[in-house]
Amino acid sequence: MATQKKPAKPSKKPGAPTSPRGAGDERHDMAGGSHPPLTTNQGIPVADNQNSLRAAAGGPTLLEDFILREKITHFDHERIPERIVHARGTAAHGYFELKKSLGKYTTAKVLTEVGVRTPVFTRFSTVAGGAGSVDTPRDVRGFAVKFYTSEGNWDLVGNNIPVFFIQDAMKFPDVVHSVKMEPDRAFPQAASAHDTFWDFVSLTPETMHMIMWAMSDRTLPRSLRTIEGFGVHSFRLLDGAGRSTFVKFHWRPVLGIQSTVWDEALKLQAADNDFHRRDLFEAIEAGAFPAWDLGVQVFTEEQAAEFPFDHLDPTKLIPEETIPLTIIGRMVLDRWPDNFFAETEQVAYCPANIVPGIDFSDDPLLQGRLFSYLDTQLSRLGGPNFHQIPINAPKCPFANLQRDGHMQMAVPKGRVNYEPSSLQADSPRETPRGFRSHATPVDAGGKQRIRPESFADHYSQARLFFRSQSKHEQAHIASALVFELSKVQTPHVRDAIVGHLRHVDMALAERVANGLGMAQLPEAPPASVAPKDMPPSPALRIIDRMRDTLEGRVVGLLVDEDSDAAVIKALRKAIEREGATAKIVAPRVGGATLDDGTLLPADGQLAGTPSVVFDAIALLLADDAGKRLAKEAAAVDFVRDAFGHLKAIAADTGAQAVLKAAGIGRDAGVIDADLTEAFLTAARTRQWDREKKIRTLA
Numbered sequence: 001m002a003t004q005k006k007p008a009k010p011s012k013k014p015g016a017p018t019s020p021r022g023a024g025d026e027r028h029d030m031a032g033g034s035h036p037p038l039t040t041n042q043g044i045p046v047a048d049n050q051n052s053l054r055a056a057a058g059g060p061t062l063l064e065d066f067i068l069r070e071k072i073t074h075f076d077h078e079r080i081p082e083r084i085v086h087a088r089g090t091a092a093h094g095y096f097e098l099k100k101s102l103g104k105y106t107t108a109k110v111l112t113e114v115g116v117r118t119p120v121f122t123r124f125s126t127v128a129g130g131a132g133s134v135d136t137p138r139d140v141r142g143f144a145v146k147f148y149t150s151e152g153n154w155d156l157v158g159n160n161i162p163v164f165f166i167q168d169a170m171k172f173p174d175v176v177h178s179v180k181m182e183p184d185r186a187f188p189q190a191a192s193a194h195d196t197f198w199d200f201v202s203l204t205p206e207t208m209h210m211i212m213w214a215m216s217d218r219t220l221p222r223s224l225r226t227i228e229g230f231g232v233h234s235f236r237l238l239d240g241a242g243r244s245t246f247v248k249f250h251w252r253p254v255l256g257i258q259s260t261v262w263d264e265a266l267k268l269q270a271a272d273n274d275f276h277r278r279d280l281f282e283a284i285e286a287g288a289f290p291a292w293d294l295g296v297q298v299f300t301e302e303q304a305a306e307f308p309f310d311h312l313d314p315t316k317l318i319p320e321e322t323i324p325l326t327i328i329g330r331m332v333l334d335r336w337p338d339n340f341f342a343e344t345e346q347v348a349y350c351p352a353n354i355v356p357g358i359d360f361s362d363d364p365l366l367q368g369r370l371f372s373y374l375d376t377q378l379s380r381l382g383g384p385n386f387h388q389i390p391i392n393a394p395k396c397p398f399a400n401l402q403r404d405g406h407m408q409m410a411v412p413k414g415r416v417n418y419e420p421s422s423l424q425a426d427s428p429r430e431t432p433r434g435f436r437s438h439a440t441p442v443d444a445g446g447k448q449r450i451r452p453e454s455f456a457d458h459y460s461q462a463r464l465f466f467r468s469q470s471k472h473e474q475a476h477i478a479s480a481l482v483f484e485l486s487k488v489q490t491p492h493v494r495d496a497i498v499g500h501l502r503h504v505d506m507a508l509a510e511r512v513a514n515g516l517g518m519a520q521l522p523e524a525p526p527a528s529v530a531p532k533d534m535p536p537s538p539a540l541r542i543i544d545r546m547r548d549t550l551e552g553r554v555v556g557l558l559v560d561e562d563s564d565a566a567v568i569k570a571l572r573k574a575i576e577r578e579g580a581t582a583k584i585v586a587p588r589v590g591g592a593t594l595d596d597g598t599l600l601p602a603d604g605q606l607a608g609t610p611s612v613v614f615d616a617i618a619l620l621l622a623d624d625a626g627k628r629l630a631k632e633a634a635a636v637d638f639v640r641d642a643f644g645h646l647k648a649i650a651a652d653t654g655a656q657a658v659l660k661a662a663g664i665g666r667d668a669g670v671i672d673a674d675l676t677e678a679f680l681t682a683a684r685t686r687q688w689d690r691e692k693k694i695r696t697l698a
């Protein structure tokens, strides 16, 4: 905004144009091209966009200045209420292509027309933090997909965890209040590690299964491109005769699932608040389009009756070993939104948006969700016409007799705004192809507020999840519980949680109690159903299921003056051949002059580009540079953190001084000879066995 020095003196003669940009007074224009005239929202051309209208050069601003008032008023209203949960998110456009028809079970075209590409808009989010919070807290990730099908919009509004904290929608405001910042002090932001959350959990044993997932590395994704997604609830598929089959939806990342370690996630919060959205943006810009396979678990009412749990309880999953996953299609995200607000912020997902051939189940959490989303969107988006916002509008024709309301964009014609009617030949009518509900029988038990007895087992699947993990992941869960509970200041809450853990796994309870420094193991609360042992489900792990690949990953190359140009070139080529990206880090962003005299520009300056943003690092330094950087904290931390985060490190002779200064020991992931092949092999995974040597895990 232009400022006026005091004392103000009229800078122009009376009658001279008031704008500093009078005719012919063009500012240096880097963009070139011909610019349309700037206008108000009423289309009135603006002659001066630098100065408000004042009674005199030093006088008060006039109320009459409609240009100023319009601009400020618009600005004042540029924010809408943020989502009460899932406020921080990022999204992309793409398509879903069906590969295998579910025609045997459903009439939904999106699930039966093989080869058809349905446009999608997919938003990923954290749950607890506000819109301005960071991307990498320990938190569940939302995974919401809007399919713009030829039969209307289908929203699959899921998470990256297949179960939820609570069983009944009645408890949602409580669990969300407890996890968000505490109401009197307004902290912590985007963190579950505080008293109110764990107090609620300790008094709500149904949360235990989801707690195991939340404390696992699932809530520390390396990239949004490497998370799984789950529809959570059972839905119904309906065939042409109205027969129903149950279905659960799963998204599987084509790059494989990958997570960070906790210390890395913490440091990422400082290194790059926008780590995940930047990563998604850069991948799409580079044409490395993120993709997920859509899998389904299809099962009948009869099969469901045999499960040792109730699949309508959203704290339960169906092990893939019981009902295998069938991959039916692929989603590819290939286009970044043009405008964050218009699209990512204004998009409104709703689990009630389903298409003919799909129907809801009686999962009481899903039933509550069917009400909540439209309700919250009415206030978030300001009225009942938000479906007309381009990102929300169906891409198939749509018409009904709803009229008027805040921000009506359409101009409906004619007299008929009711149905039935006989006055207008083109008024919309019901169709036999329309949505039908499954005729689900309802028990004649009478209206009541009650949890089914089949929902009473709160610990068996928590145990199943914990015992299905690799030993590294079990240690991470135990350590995460110690970390979180160490932030809880109320001793009886810590005790109560450890008491619940005894039902999950006695060894886990002991590890956590020990990590918290408890003198003795607290009592276990009574369990309404004794936990059952279920056969372990390896499909629930991350580490053993990660793909050993460099594809989609980012390798940081630290260089400085006189670094070996040939080695850098060869390594870069090898990295790119694997489908990964190499990024150059140097003490100065202008780059470094290599030993062959060429200047290599840097992608990041060392002080602002710590190794947490990379999947593996290589230090390619001349002797002098190595000695210099050995005294540079940013360089020493670069290596120390990569080592601590179990990443592969390549270091040439000159870089040994930095390794030494960082006190790095040798293991299979620290490579100083054969800088390409051996390094790439190590970089395809993490050095899990290194962890016990460098970190005390519970």
Ligand code: HDE
Pocket (backbone or CB within 6 Å): 083, 084, 085, 086, 089, 123, 124, 125, 141, 142, 143, 144, 157, 158, 159, 164, 168, 169, 170, 172, 230, 231, 232, 233, 314, 347, 348, 349, 365, 366, 368, 369, 372, 373, 374, 376, 377
């Ligand atoms: Fe949501 N949830 N939720 N949720 N949810 C919202 O809707 C709600 C639940 C999920 O990127 C809100 O438009 C209730 C489970 C995602 O815009 C709100 C209950 C799952 C997103 C709401 C649940 C989710 C939301 C906030 C329990 C995984 C972000 C703003 C009965 C299957 C969508 C909004 C986006 C957003 C309510 C539980 C996923 C308040 C009442 C379970 C991914 O309506």
